[in-house]
Amino acid sequence: MNGNTPYAGLPGETGAGQRAAADVPDLSSAQKRVLNRDVSRIAARTREFLPSEYVVDAEVSRGISGPEVTVAVRPPIGHAVSAGFTPELEDAPEEVITADERDEVARGLAASAALQVKQAVSDNVTPTGK
Template sequence: MTGNTPYAGQPTDTDPGRRANADVPELSPEQRRTLQAGLDTVVARTREYLPDEYVVGAQIVAGSDGPEGTVAVQPPIGHPVSAGLPADSDLDEGLDDDDRDEVARGLAASAALQVKQAVSDAIVPVAR
């Protein structure tokens, strides 16, 4: 059954269910630095929107289509939220400034919503 996957390759070359190394794009050191700089900017902007109790971090991970940047926020209570930023051919230009702001605002809002949803059951309404 795994021989039917598009990632199967030859039994001697690629394990079933895995992509061949030639199919997975690699980042040059300069592209990696550019992506990390963009991620660091998103992290800094996200921290501006949130109190210190929220933990914000970023890393470059291996995604299904190759390397991608991930920014994640762990609220003090509730589920963590994250956003993936793919490393594509336009990476040499860097991440757009408007996109960085949009991702930061979205992550901050999602993390705040997680806290609101986590504590909403514990708060007793005072009026109807």
Template sequence: MNGNTPYGGLPGETAAGQRAAADVPNLSTTQKRSLHRDVSRIAAQTREFLPDEYVVDADVSSGMSGPQVTVAVRPPVGHAVSAGFTPDFEEGTEELITDTERDEVARGLAASAALQVKQAVKGSVQPTGK
């Protein structure tokens, strides 16, 4: 069964459960800067949708399949929400995360964080009108 999976390893080259070096994309310095810039843009756009009480942070880390992007929001009450994904790395593509993807992630995170607050204060706040 291990022979059917890319995680089975290659005898003498790659241990079982590890990715082969050829499978993990190597980013150029320009792509790394672009990725960090795009992630910062997602965090900034998410901050624009939310009041100052919400804490927004972003991170780029290395995962088994290459760089991993995580943007998280900590609302004033309720649970934190996050979005994590692996950008699509195609040869010759300057933009690693498109405007549409950035907008979608920022809006989704803001909406999820607002919902967390709404669920946390459910029933404890008296409505001002109907």
């Protein structure tokens, strides 16, 4: 049965469970620069929404289906939150992640990180009014 699946691998070339190199898209140097710039913009936009106590980091890595982007926020208390996605690569190297997508990811991460802090301290804070 394994010989019928794309995950069986090619004898001597691709191991079982691995993708063939031809199946994974390669980025041009221009696409890499643009993708790294766009990811840095997401991280910078996220930092704008949060106080300096929050640590924001971004990473571009090579995943099984091509480049993967991860932006993570570590709040001063509570659990870290992250957003990971695989961007759609196009021939035009001007912009890989649109401004609207960058803003949406940054807002979502900032809100999630703030919620983590709120949930972590909610038991220790006495409400001031009702």
